Amino acid sequence: MEPLDRFDIAIMRALEREGRLSNNALAEKVGLSPSACSRRLDRLEAAGAIAGYHARLSNRALGHPITVMVHIGLSGQSERQLSEFEAAVRRCPNVLVCFLMSGEYDYLLRVVARDLADFERIHKTHLSAFPHVVRINTSFALREVLDRPAVSLDPGC
Known part of the structure; x- marks a missing residue:
């Protein structure tokens, strides 16, 4: 993977804080067009820098405390x-x-x-x-x- 630049870091930082952002909202937060943001996001995912998206469930709430x-x-x-x-x-x-x-x-x-x-x-x-x-x-x-x-x-x- 090529080195992360400031836009890559900004995308990852925004998703770290709020993983459910739409591409348009993410693009606005990081100062990119939606298409450029989408291309970068695809590249980060393909390279494994973004390993996935998921809800963090509570084992305690699921009956396994x-x-x-x-x-x-x-x-x-x-x-x-x-x-x-x-x-x-x-x-x-x-x-x-x-x-x-x-x-x-x-x-x-x-x-x-x-x-x-x-x-x-x-x-x-x-x-x-x-x-x-x-x-x-x-x-x-x-x-x-x-x-x-x-x-x-x-x-x-």
Whole structure:
């Protein structure tokens, strides 16, 4: 991708603040014609600088107030083992985030559950049944302090 210029940054900053802007409103905010704004937006999306648009839903409102950070250790790290584990993780709807990690554990998952009994079910039927799992370490989140979808374009700290 070519370097971002001031119009690209302005488009991304405006969408970061208000992702539901129409193209005309976005163009007006950043000082471009609607057609030029649309072309730039298409380019930013195609390049992956804008990864998508979505509503941020509340897990609590959806009946899943428990968040658990789960460290997973596998029996090995061959391409086949990693691929099989990752395919299984994708099939578990309670796993919201999965990172391949360096360090003591191979993966870090963010899992949501309705309550402790529901997490026990998830642990028995999914987490411990995922292929090649040999170690599981869980930590229950007491309170969410911050959950940013991305680094802000506005200057901070």
